[in-house]
Amino acid sequence: MSAASSAEKLILVEDITRVFHVGGEEVRALRGVSFGISRGEWVAIIGQSGSGKSTMMNVLGCLDTPTSGRYMLNGKDVSRMSDDELAVIRNVEIGFIFQTFQLLPKETALANVELPLVYRGVSARERRERAKAALDKVQLTHRMHHRPNELSGGQRQRVAIARALVAEPSMLLADEPTGNLDSATGEEIVRLFEQLHQAGHTLVLVTHEPKLAARCPRAIRLSDGQIVADGDGRQVAMGTASDVLSAGGT
Amino acid sequence: MSQPSAFRVDVLEGARIAVMSLRANRLRTVLTTLGIGIGVATLLAIVGIIQGLNTSFHQQLATFGANTMYVSKFPWMIKGDWWRYRNRKNFTMDQVQRLRALAPFLSAMSPSVQRLADVAHGGEQMSTVRIQGVTHEYLNISGYEITGGRFLTEADDTTTRPVAVIGADVVDGLFPGVSPVGQTIRIENRTFQVVGTLSRKGKMVGESLDLIVFIPFKTFYSSFGNRRGFEIAMAVEDASQVRSAEDQLVGILRRVRSTPPGADDDFSINRPEAMAQTYEQLTGALYGVAVGVGLITLLVGGIGIMNIMLVSVRERTREIGVRRALGARKRTIVFQFLMEASSVSAVGGLLGTTVGLGTAKVVSLITPLAADVRPMTVVAGVGFAALVGLLFGIWPAARAANLDPVEALRYE
Numbered sequence: 308m309s310a311a312s313s314a315e316k317l318i319l320v321e322d323i324t325r326v327f328h329v330g331g332e333e334v335r336a337l338r339g340v341s342f343g344i345s346r347g348e349w350v351a352i353i354g355q356s357g358s359g360k361s362t363m364m365n366v367l368g369c370l371d372t373p374t375s376g377r378y379m380l381n382g383k384d385v386s387r388m389s390d391d392e393l394a395v396i397r398n399v400e401i402g403f404i405f406q407t408f409q410l411l412p413k414e415t416a417l418a419n420v421e422l423p424l425v426y427r428g429v430s431a432r433e434r435r436e437r438a439k440a441a442l443d444k445v446q447l448t449h450r451m452h453h454r455p456n457e458l459s460g461g462q463r464q465r466v467a468i469a470r471a472l473v474a475e476p477s478m479l480l481a482d483e484p485t486g487n488l489d490s491a492t493g494e495e496i497v498r499l500f501e502q503l504h505q506a507g508h509t510l511v512l513v514t515h516e517p518k519l520a521a522r523c524p525r526a527i528r529l530s531d532g533q534i535v536a537d538g539d540g541r542q543v544a545m546g547t548a549s550d551v552l553s554a555g556g557t
Numbered sequence: 558m559s560q561p562s563a564f565r566v567d568v569l570e571g572a573r574i575a576v577m578s579l580r581a582n583r584l585r586t587v588l589t590t591l592g593i594g595i596g597v598a599t600l601l602a603i604v605g606i607i608q609g610l611n612t613s614f615h616q617q618l619a620t621f622g623a624n625t626m627y628v629s630k631f632p633w634m635i636k637g638d639w640w641r642y643r644n645r646k647n648f649t650m651d652q653v654q655r656l657r658a659l660a661p662f663l664s665a666m667s668p669s670v671q672r673l674a675d676v677a678h679g680g681e682q683m684s685t686v687r688i689q690g691v692t693h694e695y696l697n698i699s700g701y702e703i704t705g706g707r708f709l710t711e712a713d714d715t716t717t718r719p720v721a722v723i724g725a726d727v728v729d730g731l732f733p734g735v736s737p738v739g740q741t742i743r744i745e746n747r748t749f750q751v752v753g754t755l756s757r758k759g760k761m762v763g764e765s766l767d768l769i770v771f772i773p774f775k776t777f778y779s780s781f782g783n784r785r786g787f788e789i790a791m792a793v794e795d796a797s798q799v800r801s802a803e804d805q806l807v808g809i810l811r812r813v814r815s816t817p818p819g820a821d822d823d824f825s826i827n828r829p830e831a832m833a834q835t836y837e838q839l840t841g842a843l844y845g846v847a848v849g850v851g852l853i854t855l856l857v858g859g860i861g862i863m864n865i866m867l868v869s870v871r872e873r874t875r876e877i878g879v880r881r882a883l884g885a886r887k888r889t890i891v892f893q894f895l896m897e898a899s900s901v902s903a904v905g906g907l908l909g910t911t912v913g914l915g916t917a918k919v920v921s922l923i924t925p926l927a928a929d930v931r932p933m934t935v936v937a938g939v940g941f942a943a944l945v946g947l948l949f950g951i952w953p954a955a956r957a958a959n960l961d962p963v964e965a966l967r968y969e
Contacts, residue, residue: 370882370962391886398884409879409966413581426884428566470883 316343316379317477317509318367323376323386325362336362337373338532346477349500349510351520351540354529361482363529364513368401368480369393381477398426402471406483408463410455416442416466417451423474441473442466445499461492468499478509485519497522520544571892575900578869589865590905592858593945597909597938598916600851604934605917607844614836617760618829622700623796625829626803627669628810629788632825634835645823647786652813656789659809662802664794667695668774670787676770677743678731686727687769688744690777691790698792706738706753713752714773719780721749724769725757744770747780799828855941858905859949866898866953877957878965887958894957898950899943906942910935 325337336359344350354360365371366378369385372393378386385396402423403409410419420438429437442448445465455463464484471479481500485493497519504510504524512523520526526543528536536543579586627633630645653668660666671689675682691699696708706722713720721742728737737751749772758766772780774787793802803826810816810824870877877890914935 365963368882370966391888394881394884394886397882403882405966409875409882411876411879413577422880423883425570426566426880426886426889 315345317346317348317381318342318344318511319377319379320367321377321379323366323373323378325359325366325371326374336532337366339376340529340532340534341376342527342534342537344478344509344511346509347504347507348525349504349512349523351512351514351523351526351544352529353514353517353520353526353544355515357531358529359532360513360515360529362532364480364482367511368403369397394426398423398474400477402474402476402479404464404467404471404479404481404484406486408455408460408467408487410463410466410470412455415452415454416447416458416469419455419466420451420470420473422470427474437473438469441469444472445469459492460488461495464488464492464496465499468496468503472503472508478511479503481510481512483514483516484512485516486514493519517544517546567889567892568896570889571896572900574893575897578873578897579900579904582869585865586901586904589861589901590908592861593855593902593905593942594858594909594912596851596855596858596945597906597942598913599854599909600848601910601913601934601938602916602920603847603851604844605914606920607840607847608931608934609917609921610840611837613760615833617766618833622698622792623830624794624799625698625790625792626799626806627788627790627827628806629825629827630786630823631788633827633832642825646814648789648814648824653789655813656809659813660791660802660806662793662798662805663791665694665697666789666791667692667698668787669695669790670774670777670785672781672785674745674781676727676731678737678740681731681733683727683730683768685768686744688777688781689769689771690774690787691771692774695771695790698790701758702756704754704756705736706751708753709771709773714775717775717779718773719747719749719776720752720773722753722755722771723751724755724767726765726767727770728754742770744772745781799830803828855945858902859945862898862902862946863949863953865901866894866950867956869897870894870953870957873957874960874965874968877960878962878968881960881962882966890958891954894954895947895950898954899946902946902949903939903943905946906939909942910938913938 320343321341323337323340324335327334327336340359340363352360352363362371366373369380369388370393372388373386376386377384380396381400383396385393388396397403410416411422414422417435417438420441421434424434424437439448439451442451445468447462447465447469450458450462450466455466458466464487468479471481484500485496488496500510500512501522510523512519514520521541521544523540525538526536526540527534528543536546628648630647631642635642648668650668653666657663657666669689669691671687673685674688675684676686676688677683691709692714693709693711696703701724703722704725708722709720712718721744723731723737723742727742731737731742732740737754740751741748742751743749749770755767755769755771760766778785793799806826807822810826811822814823816823880890
């Protein structure tokens with residue numbers, strides 16, 4: 308792993324734990340996770356269900372806060388922020404891409420893409436321009452006045468990606484982005500990710516599919532709430548990478 | 558890049574979403590609206606009718622004159638034992654004359670006695686016409702004006718002439734298209750000559766004030782017997798003197814009627830204005846009950862709003878999750894649902910206002926009650942409805958805002 312100093316990291320996670328209390332029982336979903344992600348990296352976080360990857364995704368997405376440990380995002384400590392501050396961070400720093408797309412069914416594709424800009428207080432005209440530009444990046448300008456139920460699965464996910472891109476966040480955070488798509492359409496989306504990666508976007512992809520993780524230059528494998536492998540995407544995905552725990556610390 | 562004009566975003570986006578969601582659920586919106594609407598309608602109809610009652614009552618009282626008093630053994634509003642008043646001695650003409658001498662501050666004064674009777678002219682007949690025996694001074698107390706001929710004179714009274722001055726309804730009923738002055742009418746088979754006609758005065762609590770015939774006071778007694786008691790109508794120059802005149806009259810009347818010292822007054826001084834106060838006390842209680850009923854209806858409507866908003870929050874759990882993930886703050890979500898709740902209610906309020914005012918209008922058309930609707934009532938109706946929606950929207954909105962984004966996104 309690179310020896311880049313922590314200041315250059317876009318994401319720096321230090322010894323994060325997340326404990327849930329479910330029916331009087333303590334569930335330790337994350338037990339001391341540390342890693343860093345630099346600007347422009349494309350990283351997959353993989354693991355079986357119950358490995359803690361969904362919790363990791365929620366923490367990285369600032370939808371949840373860690374029980375202990377520190378999470379620095381773009382130089383800001385977001386692990387102890389208030390609810391309202393986190394809302395602003397999500398708006399500015401993160402572009403979400405969900406497995407189930409999570410588009411608002413009653414709004415057009417264009418209006419869906421505009422949404423993050425609405426919460427940023429951008430004027431209606433500028434919103435429209437920027438949303439159109441984002442839809443252009445995913446080649447969907449011809450469908451922008453359609454509602455989600457008039458679009459195919461692949462098109463919906465491209466609308467969701469445009470929505471994630473529109474506010475120019477520091478990173479794109481995708482949760483099983485191909486999970487609800489057939490393999491051909493999934494491939495189309497992965498190619499789009501490759502293009503975005505080449506264009507310099509930082510991508511974090513949470514998945515349980517080794518094939519998808521293998522396409523990423525880097526992958527982190529979680530098991531039982533801990534990192535068990537961190538390295539080249541193909542090696543980690545295929546389980547051939549040695550346990551690389553040294554990269555995360557400090 | 559923090560939160561530029563965050564409040565503007567909250568309001569604009571909240572309003573846009575509210576309108577969209579109302580349009581998307583038209584039937585539900587209409588039904589929910591109905592609850593609030595009925596509440597507002599009830600409230601407005603009742604308030605309108607009662608305000609109308611009060612207004613017309615005051616207007617009618619005003620025709621009696623604020624500068625008048627009516628002395629009688631009976632009070633207008635009897636509280637307690639009727640027999641106590643019944644057993645008081647009747648006034649006598651002798652007392653009237655002494656009163657006149659002792660009370661120079663009265664600008665006009667006339668004994669007044671009345672009964673209902675049938676009145677006829679030629680083939681026309683009218684029943685239950687008020688026949689009132691008075692003297693010439695009564696014109697200045699009554700508030701009527703002469704539209705033709707003359708009013709009664711002092712000489713009419715002293716010589717007990719069979720003459721009559723008739724009200725506008727009697728003119729219309731007995732003399733259609735004919736000038737009544739100089740003609741004769743029959744009251745209970747006695748013939749009277751019409752010497753004058755009166756201006757129209759309208760209705761008082763549903764009863765016409767123009768179905769009336771004035772005849773000389775003495776003529777009344779000689780024609781219709783003298784066992785009947787009378788009251789004394791009196792006026793002062795200006796309404797501002799009524800209070801002090803009333804105070805002085807108490808002493809004078811006790812002297813005139815030889816009331817023993819220490820005994821209660823054996824007469825009542827009635828004033829239209831005092832009657833209005835009594836009336837308002839009566840309708841005030843009614844008003845309170847009616848408004849209470851209306852408020853309960855509104856409460857029920859409000860609970861309807863709350864219920865539907867809770868359903869709406871549940872239905873849109875995922876939407877809330879998405880919005881939160883994309884940067885909506887709790888406050889923005891609260892705003893969104895409050896706007897929705899209060900706009901549903903405001904629409905209901907508008908609907909209710911229309912129906913309520915319509916009802917009041919219909920009531921005023923088909924009954925003698927005159928509904929009176931003031932612009933402020935309308936504004937208050939719509940505003941109040943919106944407020945109810947806002948209040949009952951708080952809990953659902955808070956629930957929406959406090960949803961955990963992670964849970965909300967996962968909600969099926």
